[in-house]
Amino acid sequence: MTVERDLVLTVARRELSDTIRSKLLWIYAGCFGVLASALTLTGLTGARLASQGGYGRTAASLVALVQTLVPLMGLTLGALTLATGRERGALRFVLAHPVSRLEVLTGTFLGLATALWGAVAVGFGLAGLIGALAGAPGSPVSLLALTILSGLLATSMLAVGMAIGAGDARSSSALGLSVLAWLLLVFVGDLGLMGTALATRLPVSALFFAVIANPVESFRIAAVPTFGSSLDVLGPAGSFAIDTLGGSARFLAGAVILAWIVIPAAVSARRFARSDV
Amino acid sequence: MIDVRHLTKRYGEVVAVADVSFTVQPGESVALWGPNGAGKTTVVRSILGLASYEGFIEVAGLDGRNDGKQARALIGHVPQELAFYDELTVFETIDFSARLKRVTPQATKAALARVGLTSHLTKAVGSLSGGMKQRLAIGLALLGDPPILLLDEPTSNLDAGSREGVVRLLHELRSPSRSMLLTSHHIDEIGLLADRVISFDAGRIVLDCGPQELSDKLGLHSWLHVKVATSAPAAAAAVLVASGFPARLNGSGILVEVSAQGKGAALRRLEESGYRVVDFEVWR
Numbered sequence: 080m081t082v083e084r085d086l087v088l089t090v091a092r093r094e095l096s097d098t099i100r101s102k103l104l105w106i107y108a109g110c111f112g113v114l115a116s117a118l119t120l121t122g123l124t125g126a127r128l129a130s131q132g133g134y135g136r137t138a139a140s141l142v143a144l145v146q147t148l149v150p151l152m153g154l155t156l157g158a159l160t161l162a163t164g165r166e167r168g169a170l171r172f173v174l175a176h177p178v179s180r181l182e183v184l185t186g187t188f189l190g191l192a193t194a195l196w197g198a199v200a201v202g203f204g205l206a207g208l209i210g211a212l213a214g215a216p217g218s219p220v221s222l223l224a225l226t227i228l229s230g231l232l233a234t235s236m237l238a239v240g241m242a243i244g245a246g247d248a249r250s251s252s253a254l255g256l257s258v259l260a261w262l263l264l265v266f267v268g269d270l271g272l273m274g275t276a277l278a279t280r281l282p283v284s285a286l287f288f289a290v291i292a293n294p295v296e297s298f299r300i301a302a303v304p305t306f307g308s309s310l311d312v313l314g315p316a317g318s319f320a321i322d323t324l325g326g327s328a329r330f331l332a333g334a335v336i337l338a339w340i341v342i343p344a345a346v347s348a349r350r351f352a353r354s355d356v
Numbered sequence: 357m358i359d360v361r362h363l364t365k366r367y368g369e370v371v372a373v374a375d376v377s378f379t380v381q382p383g384e385s386v387a388l389w390g391p392n393g394a395g396k397t398t399v400v401r402s403i404l405g406l407a408s409y410e411g412f413i414e415v416a417g418l419d420g421r422n423d424g425k426q427a428r429a430l431i432g433h434v435p436q437e438l439a440f441y442d443e444l445t446v447f448e449t450i451d452f453s454a455r456l457k458r459v460t461p462q463a464t465k466a467a468l469a470r471v472g473l474t475s476h477l478t479k480a481v482g483s484l485s486g487g488m489k490q491r492l493a494i495g496l497a498l499l500g501d502p503p504i505l506l507l508d509e510p511t512s513n514l515d516a517g518s519r520e521g522v523v524r525l526l527h528e529l530r531s532p533s534r535s536m537l538l539t540s541h542h543i544d545e546i547g548l549l550a551d552r553v554i555s556f557d558a559g560r561i562v563l564d565c566g567p568q569e570l571s572d573k574l575g576l577h578s579w580l581h582v583k584v585a586t587s588a589p590a591a592a593a594a595v596l597v598a599s600g601f602p603a604r605l606n607g608s609g610i611l612v613e614v615s616a617q618g619k620g621a622a623l624r625r626l627e628e629s630g631y632r633v634v635d636f637e638v639w640r
Contacts, residue, residue: 085455086455168438171435172439172440174406175428175431175435176453177428177458179424355408356406
């Protein structure tokens with residue numbers, strides 16, 4: 080099936096415009112910007128009090144913030160957009176035109192992804208500006224790399240959210256499932272895995288692959304080296320990564336995040352093609 | 357232009373449409389008639405590819421499943437529930453639709469002029485009245501002058517005044533080069549807009565006939581109370597009875613039973629017989 084670029088871009092522009100008008104995006108962008116700025120300021124202040132160079136600590140805080148907030152942004156926006164579009168009849172309106180479902184889905188994905196990248200960039204832009212004004216020693220390149228990785232994580236979570244919303248789910252179910260996915264990926268995937276590893280004496284290699292299969296953890300593995308820290312900070316799994324993969328661990332993590340974009344997007348396309356709107 | 361064969365649509369255990377077959381010829385206007393929940397809208401959604409289905413649907417020889425995008429390029433659709441983006445202006449809404457249909461700005465202007473929306477381009481869609489929104493929906497359906505119009509309850513949710521205007525507009529759109537498939541439960545509307553009526557009940561076709569035949573079969577009769585300029589109304593009533601209209605005197609006028617489509621015929625019969633109709637009322 081051919082996908083016509085101009086049709087995809089028409090849908091993408093409409094979706095971007097609609098998302099920019101939505102309160103949810105601005106709430107997320109505002110929270111992210113405020114928290115990123117606050118973490119930057121407190122990180123720098125703490126570092127000065129301890130007489131240490133400060134940006135590594137700030138960046139680590141930003142990584143934790145991204146790990147928590149960005150997946151929630153992507154998952155809920157992705158799941159709710161399709162489900163509410165179906166409920167409001169907006170999808171019926173668009174799909175009654177000579178446009179394929181794949182073109183509508185691709186356009187919607189691009190529009191939402193652009194809005195999410197914008198929200199992430201605003202948050203990091205604020206943090207970077209405040210850091211620069213406060214004389215933080217960090218490199219803008221590190222912040223840019225962190226921004227790009229965060230954008231990729233947001234895109235992968237958007238793809239998962241859209242896979243949830245692409246079926247016949249109502250918006251309330253889609254929201255519930257997306258929050259459940261967030262809890263599983265962000266909290267159960269981290270704390271649950273730690274607890275399981277201790278209880279079952281999971282081999283370190285198995286622990287590492289279980290960790291890196293989670294896109295949120297993959298983001299951390301890819302992000303930690305961007306501000307000059309070693310993967311040792313991630314514990315035994317990080318040490319295993321250094322010993323076996325060396326510098327390639329971050330590329331493997333990047334590939335995992337990309338896979339979490341491609342596979343859920345394919346699932347979305349399959350579910351959306353079969354659903355009634 | 358539209359060929360529906362053995363169409364069945366299930367929602368879980370519920371069969372919304374059961375083994376339905378019908379065709380719409382080029383230039384023909386066909387109405388799907390029936391109560392709410394009879395399956396009319398499901399048929400329209402299936403033709404548009406918005407719902408999965410069992411059976412076969414062809415639009416101008418194009419398979420609805422495999423060539424849905426090309427088939428929809430030939431269809432203008434007016435939905436039952438208007439789901440526009442309320443915050444967009446009329447122009448933005450039309451521009452979005454025109455881009456998806458690859459319609460030139462000239463053709464867009466022509467469609468706007470036809471439905472009388474040219475002076476409302478900068479208004480937000482959310483601020484339009486129900487009648488204006490319906491005109492917008494019809495304008496969007498006319499973009500690109502498609503050879504097929506699918507109208508799903510085009511006058512639902514409209515007040516009497518707006519409804520009359522929309523029905524008149526749709527009547528003007530009838531043309532030998534355009535096929536129309538509309539759903540409605542207003543028999544008077546169907547009489548004006550359709551050549552043929554397919555009556556649905558519980559997802560099945562129960563009748564396929566002309567609008568007049570449908571109203572006769574359903575016993576959809578009205579009573580006309582007619583006042584004629586004559587000192588002998590009994591003679592006027594006798595003319596009507598002789599012409600097959602059950603009629604009797606009632607006060608100062610004549611009460612005549614007519615089919616939903618036959619009001620004009622009774623009045624014409626009186627005029628042709630030399631009785632000038634001074635006034636009339638419809639008593640249902």
